[in-house]
Amino acid sequence: MNVDKIRELIATGKLIQFYKCKAWRQLRLKAIERDDNECQMCKALGKVHEVDNVHHIEEVKDFPERALDLNNLICLCYYHHNLVHERGIKLNNKEKKIFDDEKW
Numbered sequence: 001m002n003v004d005k006i007r008e009l010i011a012t013g014k015l016i017q018f019y020k021c022k023a024w025r026q027l028r029l030k031a032i033e034r035d036d037n038e039c040q041m042c043k044a045l046g047k048v049h050e051v052d053n054v055h056h057i058e059e060v061k062d063f064p065e066r067a068l069d070l071n072n073l074i075c076l077c078y079y080h081h082n083l084v085h086e087r088g089i090k091l092n093n094k095e096k097k098i099f100d101d102e103k104w
Helices: 003-011 016-020 022-034 040-044 078-084
Strands: 053-056 073-076 089-091 094-096
Touching (some): 022 073, 040 073, 040 078
């Protein structure tokens, strides 16, 4: 898949097709192998957790030219992937909001 095709998918709201393409699936496996199937944020904290997601450091929508760049990928667990996207995390069917600042 080339950059023009990725831009077209972004423009038409069909980016999901990118994540189904063979080129992405193969690159994703290379990233998982490179990172030893470990979440790199957990690893930085001295913990071990298997990969749940392969994350684009520079988002595909903003940098389509980096969509298939192995150096633009990082392997993350579910928790850390949601954290970098600033999404709430569901625990026991309740959503826990994650904030950057500590509340005492």
